[in-house]
Amino acid sequence: MMTKGTIRTRILERRNSLSNLEIYKKSSVIQKQIVNSSKFKLSNVIAAYFPTGSEVRTQHLMCVALKNHKVLALPRIERDEIVFCQVSTIDIKEDKLITGKFGIKEPAQSSEVLEKIDLLIVPGLAFDRNGYRLGYGKGYYDRFIAKKKSFFSIGLAFEFQLLNNDLPYRDFDQKIDAVTTEKRTLVF
Numbered sequence: 001m002m003t004k005g006t007i008r009t010r011i012l013e014r015r016n017s018l019s020n021l022e023i024y025k026k027s028s029v030i031q032k033q034i035v036n037s038s039k040f041k042l043s044n045v046i047a048a049y050f051p052t053g054s055e056v057r058t059q060h061l062m063c064v065a066l067k068n069h070k071v072l073a074l075p076r077i078e079r080d081e082i083v084f085c086q087v088s089t090i091d092i093k094e095d096k097l098i099t100g101k102f103g104i105k106e107p108a109q110s111s112e113v114l115e116k117i118d119l120l121i122v123p124g125l126a127f128d129r130n131g132y133r134l135g136y137g138k139g140y141y142d143r144f145i146a147k148k149k150s151f152f153s154i155g156l157a158f159e160f161q162l163l164n165n166d167l168p169y170r171d172f173d174q175k176i177d178a179v180t181t182e183k184r185t186l187v188f
Helices: 004-016 020-035 038-042 059-067 140-147
Strands: 045-047 071-078 081-087 097-099 105-107 119-122 152-156 178-180 185-187
Touching: 020 059, 020 152, 020 178, 045 059, 059 071, 071 105, 081 105, 081 140
Parallel strands: 045 071, 045 119, 119 152, 152 178
Antiparallel strands: 071 081, 097 105, 178 185
């Protein structure tokens, strides 16, 4: 079995080899699946992530959420925890989004931290067919999911990020509820 570090390196290299057009096209299909899902339609509070690098894009689903008067939240790192804060726009030109600790756009300190989330959209580098995800190694999402598991969590990934083999995991690694790729949605 490969180590988490080896998997991270291989998947990130493959994901970074995608052209911007490939990322856009595949992300478009993934986002359409999400916004057309009953989980999205029935959720009032949606927590997403602002994509960075070659991650699956989320701007369309965030715009649809705001257009449909849903509460939209984005993550912010506070100390060693992730919190989700309400945002009213995803326009990065406004002062409401700042560049955070890891170079990722996040809500400003003045943004309201939300305690209740219905749908959590999760980034990741790799996912397995048992619901485990491999993130970037800091454990922010694992700690958040472990504390507040009253929502439905769905990972977004390109099909090659969904592995046939089980990911190595430890006791603190948390499962998500589903993963959506450009080809399918798997519910665990």
